[in-house]
Amino acid sequence: MSKQKLFILALIIFPLLGYSQKNKSLLINEILILNDSNYIDDFGERNGWIEIFNASYAPVDIGGMYLTNDLQNPRKYKIPKGDPRTIIPPRSYIVFYANNKPTHGILHLNFELKNSKLVALFESNGKKLVDKMMIPADAKPDISYGRLEDGGTELGFLKKTTPKATNITEEKETSAEKFGKLDPFGIAMAIIAMSVVFSSLALLSLIFRNINKVYNLNIKAIFKRRREEEPQAEAQEEGIPGEVAAAIALALHMYQQQIHDNETTVLTIQRVSRLYSPWSSKIYGLRQTPR
Amino acid sequence: MIASESFIGFILEHLQQFFGYTAFANVTAGHLIMILVGLLFIYLAITKEYEPLLLVPIGFGIIVGNIPFYPGLKIGIYESGSVLNYLYFGVIQGVYPPLIFLGIGAMTDFSALLSNPRLILIGAAAQLGIFGAYMAALGLGFSPSEAGAIGIIGGADGPTAIFLSSKLAPDLMGAIAISAYSYMALVPVIQPPIMRLLTTPRERVIRMKPPRVVSKTEKIMFPILGMLLTTFIVPSGLPLLGMLFFGNLLKESGVTKRLADTAKGPLIDIVTILIGLTVGASTQATNFLNPKSIGIFALGAFSFMIATAGGVLFVKFINLFLKPENKINPLIGNAGVSAVPDSARVSQVIGLEYDKTNHLLMHAMGPNVAGVIGSAVAAGILLSFLA
Numbered sequence: 001m002s003k004q005k006l007f008i009l010a011l012i013i014f015p016l017l018g019y020s021q022k023n024k025s026l027l028i029n030e031i032l033i034l035n036d037s038n039y040i041d042d043f044g045e046r047n048g049w050i051e052i053f054n055a056s057y058a059p060v061d062i063g064g065m066y067l068t069n070d071l072q073n074p075r076k077y078k079i080p081k082g083d084p085r086t087i088i089p090p091r092s093y094i095v096f097y098a099n100n101k102p103t104h105g106i107l108h109l110n111f112e113l114k115n116s117k118l119v120a121l122f123e124s125n126g127k128k129l130v131d132k133m134m135i136p137a138d139a140k141p142d143i144s145y146g147r148l149e150d151g152g153t154e155l156g157f158l159k160k161t162t163p164k165a166t167n168i169t170e171e172k173e174t175s176a177e178k179f180g181k182l183d184p185f186g187i188a189m190a191i192i193a194m195s196v197v198f199s200s201l202a203l204l205s206l207i208f209r210n211i212n213k214v215y216n217l218n219i220k221a222i223f224k225r226r227r228e229e230e231p232q233a234e235a236q237e238e239g240i241p242g243e244v245a246a247a248i249a250l251a252l253h254m255y256q257q258q259i260h261d262n263e264t265t266v267l268t269i270q271r272v273s274r275l276y277s278p279w280s281s282k283i284y285g286l287r288q289t290p291r
Numbered sequence: 292m293i294a295s296e297s298f299i300g301f302i303l304e305h306l307q308q309f310f311g312y313t314a315f316a317n318v319t320a321g322h323l324i325m326i327l328v329g330l331l332f333i334y335l336a337i338t339k340e341y342e343p344l345l346l347v348p349i350g351f352g353i354i355v356g357n358i359p360f361y362p363g364l365k366i367g368i369y370e371s372g373s374v375l376n377y378l379y380f381g382v383i384q385g386v387y388p389p390l391i392f393l394g395i396g397a398m399t400d401f402s403a404l405l406s407n408p409r410l411i412l413i414g415a416a417a418q419l420g421i422f423g424a425y426m427a428a429l430g431l432g433f434s435p436s437e438a439g440a441i442g443i444i445g446g447a448d449g450p451t452a453i454f455l456s457s458k459l460a461p462d463l464m465g466a467i468a469i470s471a472y473s474y475m476a477l478v479p480v481i482q483p484p485i486m487r488l489l490t491t492p493r494e495r496v497i498r499m500k501p502p503r504v505v506s507k508t509e510k511i512m513f514p515i516l517g518m519l520l521t522t523f524i525v526p527s528g529l530p531l532l533g534m535l536f537f538g539n540l541l542k543e544s545g546v547t548k549r550l551a552d553t554a555k556g557p558l559i560d561i562v563t564i565l566i567g568l569t570v571g572a573s574t575q576a577t578n579f580l581n582p583k584s585i586g587i588f589a590l591g592a593f594s595f596m597i598a599t600a601g602g603v604l605f606v607k608f609i610n611l612f613l614k615p616e617n618k619i620n621p622l623i624g625n626a627g628v629s630a631v632p633d634s635a636r637v638s639q640v641i642g643l644e645y646d647k648t649n650h651l652l653m654h655a656m657g658p659n660v661a662g663v664i665g666s667a668v669a670a671g672i673l674l675s676f677l678a
Contacts, residue, residue, distance in 0.1 A: 176459075176677040180435040189435075190422035193672045197665055198415045200524045204517060204664075205411040208404075211512065 025056035026065075028121060028131045029093065030146030032161055033113045033139040039095075039163045041108070047099035048113035051163055052121065054088035055151040061087045064124035067096060067109055069116035075126040080106045091150075093164045317359035321576030329353030329571065332473075341476035342633070345449065348564055349472055352571020368572045379569045382464070385457045387566040388450035389534040394559025395450075395663065396514070396538025397551045399631070403656035405509050406502035409609075410619070410654070414661025416605030417627025418669045420445025420598025424590050425673075431586055436460055439673040441587055444471045445594025446666030447478070447628035451531060453570065455670045458678055465573035466584040470591035472570075478633045481592070482625045483641055485599045490621045494607070495645040497620040499654050507545070514539040521668055527678075528671025535667065595628070602627030602658065619654075626655040629662035 030051040032038060040046055050067065054060045063081035068074050079086055083106050088094050095107070098119075102110040113119065113135060120132035133155070136145055144161040148154045149168055160169045173181075183189055310316050332350030336343040355375075360366045368375040381387040404411060425442030433441060440460035443452045444467060452471040456464040474481065518536035522529050541551040573579075603624035610618050622642050626634045638655035 174436075176435040176439075179676060180429075184429065186422065186426035186429045186435075186438065189676065190419075190426060193422055193669060193676075194415075194419065196524065196672050197418050197668050198412070200521055200668055201411045201415040201661060201665055203524075204520055205408040207516060207520070208408040208411075208509070208513065211509065211516075 025054055025060060026062060026088075026121060026130050027053050027055055027147070027151050028119060028133040029053035029150060030144050030158065030162065030167055031098075031113060031119060031133060031135065032142070032144040032163070033135060034141040036141040038142045038161055041097045041099070041104075043104055045099065047097045049163060050096045050098055050109075050113070050119055051146070052088065052094050052096070053147075053150055054090060054092055054094075057090045059087050059089050062094070062121075063087075065130065066122040066124075066126055068120050068122065069098075069111045069113065069118060071118070071120060071129075071132075074120065074122040074129075076111060077102070077109045095163045312361045312364075314359040317361060319359065319576060321580045322357045322359045325357040325574060325576045325579065326354050328574075329357065332571075335476065342472065344563060345472050345567055346476055348567025349469065349571040352568040353469075353574050354571075355568065356572030356575050367575065368569065369575065369578070375569065375572055378565055379573065381562075381565060382453060382569050382573070383457055383461060385454045385530065387562050388454035389530040390562045391450040391559060391566065392531050392667070393534040393538040393554050394556075394562070395631070396535040396540075397542045397554035398559075399535075399539060399542075399660050399663070400656075401513050401539065401660055402505040402510060403502060403653050404658075404660050405505045405513060407500075407654070407657055410623075410657035411661040411664075412609070413602050413605060413619075413624055413627040413658035414629075414663075414665040415627075417598045417602035417624070417658070417662055418446060418665045419601030420447075420594040420596070420628065421666070421669050421673075423597035423601075424594030427593055428586075428590050431590070433583075433586070434460075436677050437463060439677045440464075440467055441590050442594060443467075443666070443670055443673065444474065444587075444591040445598045445628075446662070446669060447471070447475055447595060447598065447630040447634070448663065448666045449475060450566070451629075451666050451670045453566065454531060455673060458674055462578075463583065463587060465570065465579055466587040467591075468570040469574055470588050473588075474591050474595045475630045475633065478595075478628075478630045479637055479640075481595050482599045482634060482637050485596055486603055486622055486625050486637075486641055489600060489603045489607070492645065494610075494621050495642070496649060497618050498646075498649055499620055499623075499651070500617070502653055502657075507543070510543040511540070514543065517664065521664060525668050525671035525675065527675040528667050531667040531670065532664070535663065598628045599625045620649070620651055623651055623655040623658055626657075626659040627662045627665070629659070629666045631659050631663060632656065634662075635659040 028050060031049070033048050035046040035048055038046060039049060041049075052062065061081075062079055063083060063086040065079050066075050066077060067079065068076035070076060085106065086094070097104070097108045098111060098113045098116075099108055100110055100112050101108045116135055118132055118134050121130040122128065123130055133146070136157075139145060140157075142161065144158045144163075146155065146158055147167055148156050148158070150166050158167055158169075162169060179189065314322075329350045329352070332346045332353065335341045336346035336350060356368055362370070364370075365373040366375075367373060368379050370376055421442045422445075423442075424445045425438045428438035428441045429435065436459040440452075440456035440463055443455045446452065449468065449472045453464060453468050456467040460467070514536035518533060521532050525532075538551070538554050541547045541554055601624075603621050605627070606619050606621040606624040610621070613619070620638075620642065623635075623638045626638050628634050635652055635655035635658075639650060639652040642649050642651035
């Protein structure tokens with residue numbers, strides 16, 4: 001394949017990769033189906049809501065994508081484009097109110113969750129499903145349902161409703177604290193870490209012990225040498241004594257040494273140039289001579 | 292009369308107020324102790340030439356950081372919005388250490404290591420100091436994150452110590468950095484007794500095979516393969532390892548001489564000035580003089596000793612499996628710590644004491660530069676487990 005073709009192919013593939021990556025990072029994170037005394041929207045009303053989480057480390061604009069509660073009608077609610085609120089910052093959230101009042105603003109959907117079986121997010125082509133969440137039949141008022149950890153796969157009723165915030169409400173042990181508990185004397189750490197340091201440097205050592213063999217491997221030269229060896233073998237069979245062969249080898253060696261001594265007498269001189277800078281030039285500090 | 296009285300009163304009142312702003316009014320014994328420490332560093336750097344490029348900026352930084360002042364004037368390094376605080380940003384956020392690694396990469400010749408890749412393993416063995424100090428720090432009651440940050444002192448690598456402590460234990464960074472740099476400067480004092488203790492007279496005079504010539508291709512491939520391999524295993528070491536190998540590629544490629552010259556010249560000089568001064572200034576007596584700092588200094592010395600012993604003993608161990616003509620002189624084991632080139636120089640000096648014609652410097656440079664890689668890998672491991 002020519003370089004030009006490869007370049008064109010790369011131009012086509014890379015944006016597609018970026019596109020799919022962008023949408024993989026969007027997840028329906030938490031939903032509240034029945035809202036009696038919970039989160040209030042910007043009109044002072046209590047509605048069901050849907051929280052979408054951007055799991056990536058880059059902002060994602062969900063303008064142009066679709067939210068629906070019916071897989072047969074994926075284009076039920078189009079999230080308007082061009083509003084800065086549809087840009088979800090990295091590892092952050094956006095909440096849509098499922099109140100069937102789309103006239104209240106772009107964050108208010110044209111359906112409710114009460115009688116829905118699912119909620120789904122579709123890409124801007126209205127065909128490809130980005131994420132969906134089944135609505136549990138036994139939903140209770142003011143208790144939200146969603147991913148037990150942001151972006152995780154395990155679903156369930158959450159202990160606290162957390163619109164626009166992480167679903168993890170229990171204080172988690174840091175990995176350092178876990179290490180401290182499980183390995184109070186640091187022995188495991190020392191063993192693991194020293195093994196990793198040793199294995200990575202041993203691998204490096206191994207590679208560089210053998211790498212010169214790999215790149216010095218000149219296949220053509222090997223074949224050439226073999227072809228040359230064949231007549232030599234025949235000559236030996238014809239009866240050239242070993243002493244003669246040794247004398248020839250010595251003569252050749254001495255000849256090579258002499259060649260080495262007659263090195264070319266080309267001198268390499270590094271050019272030293274003073275770099276020009278207007279900051280240090282006196283010319284620029286002087287006034288021009290009047291004409 | 293009344294007017295003159297009130298005028299004098301006004302002057303006295305403002306003189307008193309001015310005095311309240313001076314260092315004399317705010318000085319404490321701690322400040323004076325730290326100023327003396329700073330002066331000691333400068334003295335050691337100038338008269339004894341112990342790591343002057345580091346100890347002069349750090350020593351002066353200690354004095355700068357311990358000039359007493361009235362708080363709230365945006366002067367101190369810990370006061371948000373002060374100039375020193377802006378400069379300190381590069382330390383807190385771990386910006387300076389990777390830039391220093393870029394320069395180190397650009398000035399390091401890895402041919403000693405490539406000519407005898409077996410010596411890389413000594414650089415791994417000497418990292419034992421890091422984990423020995425980690426265990427000791429846990430034993431002394433430090434938290435695992437603090438212990439990890441303290442342990443890295445054993446790597447004998449200032450930038451790595453600053454980088455890791457800024458992530459794991461920012462409160463202890465000043466003490467850790469000062470400890471790491473102080474012991475790096477004291478390598479010629481700490482290492483020789485341990486080397487003598489752990490080696491026999493016969494081992495000290497082992498002659499090693501002269502290093503082979505390393506081709507340009509090998510030198511170019513080393514930073515690329517080294518980077519890929521080490522960062523695939525420990526991605527958390529990427530800021531340090533990536534910059535180290537990048538700097539080395541600039542040097543070895545032969546086509547980026549200007550960039551390599553900048554990295555190993557003006558850039559590393561600028562960053563060294565900034566890191567030295569701000570790390571020194573971060574040792575304000577109010578934050579620095581506490582039992583934890585003393586503990587860190589003790590653990591730092593311990594980790595250097597363990598690292599040296601680890602390298603020497605490892606060489607003795609692998610010598611058990613080597614043919615007599617391939618044996619390694621255990622006096623280069625100490626060079627597995629990444630204090631480049633001081634620890635390699637110690638190997639050379641001690642080696643010459645026992646055999647005037649046995650030059651170990653080139654052999655010791657192999658484990659020495661491997662130690663830089665090893666300590667960065669170890670820092671990456673600690674970061675991935677404890678951050």
